[in-house]
Amino acid sequence: MERITIVGMGLIGTSLGMALKNGGTRAQIVGFDIERGVASKAKKRGGLDIVASNLEEAVEGARLVVLATPIPVMKELLSFLSTRLADGCVVTDVGGTKANVIQWADELLPSNVNFVGGHPMAGSERSGPEAGSEALFRGVLYPICPSTKAHPDATKTVADMVEAIGAKPYFMDPYEHDTYVAGVSHLPFLLSVSLVATTSKSPSWREMHKVAASGYRDISRLASGDPLMHLGVCETNRDNIVHWLDECIKQLYETRNMIKSGEMAKVHQLLVNAQDARARWVAGVEPGAAPMVEVSAKDVMNNMFVGNYVGKKVGSLRSDQQDQTHSQQKTKDQKR
Amino acid sequence: MERITIVGMGLIGTSLGMALKNGGTRAQIVGFDIERGVASKAKKRGGLDIVASNLEEAVEGARLVVLATPIPVMKELLSFLSTRLADGCVVTDVGGTKANVIQWADELLPSNVNFVGGHPMAGSERSGPEAGSEALFRGVLYPICPSTKAHPDATKTVADMVEAIGAKPYFMDPYEHDTYVAGVSHLPFLLSVSLVATTSKSPSWREMHKVAASGYRDISRLASGDPLMHLGVCETNRDNIVHWLDECIKQLYETRNMIKSGEMAKVHQLLVNAQDARARWVAGVEPGAAPMVEVSAKDVMNNMFVGNYVGKKVGSLRSDQQDQTHSQQKTKDQKR
Numbered sequence: 001m002e003r004i005t006i007v008g009m010g011l012i013g014t015s016l017g018m019a020l021k022n023g024g025t026r027a028q029i030v031g032f033d034i035e036r037g038v039a040s041k042a043k044k045r046g047g048l049d050i051v052a053s054n055l056e057e058a059v060e061g062a063r064l065v066v067l068a069t070p071i072p073v074m075k076e077l078l079s080f081l082s083t084r085l086a087d088g089c090v091v092t093d094v095g096g097t098k099a100n101v102i103q104w105a106d107e108l109l110p111s112n113v114n115f116v117g118g119h120p121m122a123g124s125e126r127s128g129p130e131a132g133s134e135a136l137f138r139g140v141l142y143p144i145c146p147s148t149k150a151h152p153d154a155t156k157t158v159a160d161m162v163e164a165i166g167a168k169p170y171f172m173d174p175y176e177h178d179t180y181v182a183g184v185s186h187l188p189f190l191l192s193v194s195l196v197a198t199t200s201k202s203p204s205w206r207e208m209h210k211v212a213a214s215g216y217r218d219i220s221r222l223a224s225g226d227p228l229m230h231l232g233v234c235e236t237n238r239d240n241i242v243h244w245l246d247e248c249i250k251q252l253y254e255t256r257n258m259i260k261s262g263e264m265a266k267v268h269q270l271l272v273n274a275q276d277a278r279a280r281w282v283a284g285v286e287p288g289a290a291p292m293v294e295v296s297a298k299d300v301m302n303n304m305f306v307g308n309y310v311g312k313k314v315g316s317l318r319s320d321q322q323d324q325t326h327s328q329q330k331t332k333d334q335k336r
Numbered sequence: 337m338e339r340i341t342i343v344g345m346g347l348i349g350t351s352l353g354m355a356l357k358n359g360g361t362r363a364q365i366v367g368f369d370i371e372r373g374v375a376s377k378a379k380k381r382g383g384l385d386i387v388a389s390n391l392e393e394a395v396e397g398a399r400l401v402v403l404a405t406p407i408p409v410m411k412e413l414l415s416f417l418s419t420r421l422a423d424g425c426v427v428t429d430v431g432g433t434k435a436n437v438i439q440w441a442d443e444l445l446p447s448n449v450n451f452v453g454g455h456p457m458a459g460s461e462r463s464g465p466e467a468g469s470e471a472l473f474r475g476v477l478y479p480i481c482p483s484t485k486a487h488p489d490a491t492k493t494v495a496d497m498v499e500a501i502g503a504k505p506y507f508m509d510p511y512e513h514d515t516y517v518a519g520v521s522h523l524p525f526l527l528s529v530s531l532v533a534t535t536s537k538s539p540s541w542r543e544m545h546k547v548a549a550s551g552y553r554d555i556s557r558l559a560s561g562d563p564l565m566h567l568g569v570c571e572t573n574r575d576n577i578v579h580w581l582d583e584c585i586k587q588l589y590e591t592r593n594m595i596k597s598g599e600m601a602k603v604h605q606l607l608v609n610a611q612d613a614r615a616r617w618v619a620g621v622e623p624g625a626a627p628m629v630e631v632s633a634k635d636v637m638n639n640m641f642v643g644n645y646v647g648k649k650v651g652s653l654r655s656d657q658q659d660q661t662h663s664q665q666k667t668k669d670q671k672r
Contacts, residue, residue, distance in 0.1 A: 121547065122550065140549065143547060170546075172547075176543075177547070180543065180547045181547060183534075183544050184544055184548035184549070184552045185547075185551050185552065187531065187534070187535070188551045188552050188554070188555035189551060191588075193591070193607060193610040194584055194587045195524055195527055195584065196610040196613050196614050197587050197591075197606060197609065197610050198519075198580070198583045198586075199520060199523070200613035200614075200617070200623065202583070204519070207512075207516065211506070211508075211513070211520055212520035212521075213458070213476065213520070213521065215520070215524045215558055216521065217618075218524070218554055218555075218557050218558065219554075219555055220524070220614050222554065222555065223610040223611060224615065225611070227611055231600060231604050234600070235600050238596065238598065241595055242592055242595055244534070244535075245595070246592065247538070249585055249588050250534075252526070252530045252584070252588070255529070255530060259570050259574050259577055259581070260578045262571075262574065264567060264571050267567060268563060268567050270533060271559075271567060272563045273536075274528075274529040274532040274533050275559060277532050277536035277559075278532050278536075278559050278560050281536070281545050281548065287541050287542050
């Protein structure tokens with residue numbers, strides 16, 4: 001019987017096994033985790049057929065090996081596995097960055113083994129086999145980055161696995177992958193961490209945390225992610241992450257200056273543009289397909305600060321109110 | 337019959353009416369919106385009994401008037417209403433900042449009218465009466481900030497309304513309120529906007545947006561909020577927002593420097609602390625109740641970079657692997 005081995009039975013490893021079994025795979029799923037008891041928990045969740053007692057046994061005769069560990073251990077893992085994989089074995093991983101892992105695989109794996117990197121773009125702030133779900137990958141994008149040394153058949157093996165778990169294969173260059181995810185995954189994660197770090201270290205947090213509501217909950221969610229997993233991402237994507245942090249710090253500083261100096265028309269334009277850009281993204285509209293909404297400073301002033309809101313429809317309010325403002329002014333003057 | 341008037345039938349106004357009616361209020365709910373057709377939509381959603389055709393008619397004889405408009409129009413609204421409210425009327429609002437609105441009410445409303453500010457800490461990235469829900473306020477914190485001029489009975493009227501819609505009254509000083517929400521509401525919102533602004537204006541967005549997944553979706557969600565509502569918040573809470581933006585920019589810059597210089601033990605500590613702080617907040621544990629998790633740089637190095645992960649449990653792997661690394665090194669040397 002064909003064997004698929006999953007190394008690392010956390011959220012992703014367990015969910016992958018569950019999704020494969022749920023998809024009716026005929027292969028036997030073998031699972032291994034370095035932490036005692038974790039693979040057994042994954043088995044209880046339906047994430048694997050056989051718990052391997054050690055790594056060597058786990059990969060014996062496997063046609064496909066999925067590395068579902070944090071990135072920092074992958075180099076050593078590849079080194080250990082290099083002499084223990086079956087001829088023609090396909091190795092893939094699920095790490096959040098791709099260039100380094102592929103480089104390690106090219107250096108360490110023998111030529112009769114094929115490496116095809118992968119990155120299921122799914123996750124949860126929860127971790128461990130208990131959080132596993134057969135539906136985790138359903139409909140999600142799954143970038144696939146083959147090593148230049150990999151045989152096309154190996155790439156097909158991984159793409160088939162991706163389709164079997166309900167995800168969408170998306171072929172990418174590993175460097176391109178790492179640049180993009182730095183902006184759309186690692187930057188959001190670090191913003192989330194920075195929000196929590198900034199607020200929770202403040203002396204006012206002791207009272208302030210009581211009024212933190214759904215907005216705080218949403219934006220801080222990613223900060224609950226597994227530190228080790230994210231550390232690996234930060235370590236293997238340093239330059240790209242620094243680039244996006246710099247861009248975002250610049251944006252925040254501009255925003256801060258607009259608010260500080262009371263340039264409310266500029267702030268309004270910023271908010272409208274962001275709302276518009278996100279609406280396009282959510283709707284799947286190509287960026288730049290139509291001109292962005294333009295709100296002139298004059299429109300904002302008219303709509304908001306000159307009383308159009310009240311004045312527009314309440315009959316004779318305009319003159320009425322001018323009179324009133326005038327009379328109030330008089331009252332104030334008289335008080336002086 | 338007692339009358340409650342809601343001015344502004346957007347998400348909050350409509351949800352408030354729906355929640356009052358769902359809670360079995362005996363009062364008649366009168367609704368007004370400056371935009372044609374909006375109040376009728378709110379009526380169809382069950383958010384009010386009577387659509388008022390103008391503002392004067394809307395507030396006639398009302399015991400309680402709820403201002404559910406964006407903050408920028410509230411001053412003018414208060415000015416207009418000042419001569420049109422019934423003796424003993426209680427006015428409240430639902431704005432995201434409190435100090436300015438209370439100041440305007442104190443300046444503009446006559447002494448026979450009581451102002452008690454309020455802030456339901458609920459929301460959605462959707463807006464308008466269609467998004468209204470009777471459950472929007474269920475269990476949410478609802479800060480109440482009475483004007484110092486308000487009669488205690490007026491405060492009770494607003495607290496009763498808050499309880500009637502299923503929310504939790506929380507009495508606060510308006511300045512304290514504005515300081516805290518700047519950190520836990522306005523900062524998260526501006527981080528969300530900055531994420532969208534930074535990524536969507538980049539030339540790489542055209543390709544990059546395709547790999548944006550659930551992390552991006554979560555952190556960008558608040559950027560879809562109503563720009564006018566948030567503009568009012570930014571305008572009336574400038575100093576507090578600038579303070580929190582400065583703190584967060586500092587934190588982001590420190591994080592950037594750690595990553596840039598490869599200080600991974602520091603990055604790990606940051607991620608662990610953030611995970612821990614959020615877990616406490618989610619669990620409702622008082623901050624500082626127990627010492628934070630300390631992860632020493634040495635632990636991190638041991639656990640991650642010296643191969644403990646693989647080495648810990650795979651029998652004789654340690655010596656095995658050192659040999660292998662050694663032989664690989666030799667192979668590389670020979671290639672040179």
